[in-house]
Amino acid sequence: MSRFLKSILPKARKPALPEELLVAERRVPLEVREHPTARRITMRMTPGGGGVRLTIPRRTARATVLDFLERHRGWVEERLGPAPQLVCDGARLPFRGGALLVVHDPARRLTRLDPPPQEGGDWRLHVGGEPAHTARRVADALKREARRDLEAAVERYATQLGLRPRSISLKDTTSRWGSCTADQRLSFSWRIVMAPPFVLDYLVAHEMAHLREMNHGPGFWSLCRELCPGMDAGRAWLRTEGSGLHAVRFSAG
Structure with missing residues (x-):
């Protein structure tokens, strides 16, 4: 040619x-x-x-x-992590160390979260609206519960430390579970509400300790342990089980 x-x-x-x-x-x-x-x-x-x-x-x-x-x-x-789980009616999601069952009722106007009827039972989240909006409504409900739990933990540790953050924000990050900026603003992944409570407590203690120690030196870890004596269990859980919380998908993408 x-x-x-x-x-x-x-x-x-x-x-x-x-x-x-x-x-x-x-x-x-x-x-x-x-x-x-x-x-x-x-x-x-x-x-x-x-x-x-x-x-x-x-x-x-x-x-x-x-x-x-x-x-x-x-x-x-x-x-390879857990297989992706798309949120829909009947989905069973991790929540506060237990499980949460998603119940879709098209006629329902307000989302309602019911605690387990007995020890070891499932939480139930009742959501309404179109099926296509179920995942978003579930995510919104989890964010509300995450903020409630995180703010309560921050208040506990703020009393111990005598320090309070300037603000608390929620994100859906994949690279880190929490952060503390130099101007004392805290940020957390709202997915932490799906982990056991002792894990959330460790995460908040970790970020609150940064209000006084903006490093990961011996002084920081000593303060973190003082705030949360059971920190080792929470830290280990995030390392071994934390990736599973990212397998829950709130969109098809």
């Missing part, structure tokens, strides 16, 4: 990389990102352990990427 024909004919499209992997009979989302300074392929699990993220050098051959994925399939399977 002449050089002229090559210049005017449309270029063959390079086959795209897959957008998901089949691992342990689950379809796992795959993100592939080229990075100008990357010298080798690196792989990480996305927050919550529900997906895979690859960083690759520019112009890495498709076959090289596919071979890398196949060789590391076992690595992904070992680190």
Whole structure:
């Protein structure tokens, strides 16, 4: 073929990389990102352990990427988090160390949260409206409960410390459960309300301790333990079980 024909004919499209992997009979989302300074392929699990993220050098051959994925399939399977759970009528979600059953009643106007009828039973969250809005209504209810629990814990520790934050905000972060800014503003992931209460207590103690110690030095950990003597259990739970709270999906995306 002449050089002229090559210049005017449309270029063959390079086959795209897959957008998901089949691992342990689950379809796992795959993100592939080229990075100008990357010298080798690196792989990480996305927050919550529900997906895979690859960083690759520019112009890495498709076959090289596919071979890398196949060789590391076992690595992904070992680190794969819980299967995503989409919130809908009948869903059973983690909540305050127990479980919360979502009950959708189209005729209901106000959301109502009922405590377990007996020890070890499920909380029940009754929501109304269109089924398409169920997940959003559940998320709104959890945020309200999270704020109630977090503000109560902040007040307890503020009394112990003699210090209060300037503000408290709720977010849906995946990289951290809480933060404290230099101007003493606290932020928490509202999903912490799905964890056992001792975990929430540790998280609040951790961030409140930063009001006095803006570091993670020995003084900080000593103060954190003084505020929350059972901090080790809460810290361990977040490390081993926390990713499961991100598996609860409040949208299909």
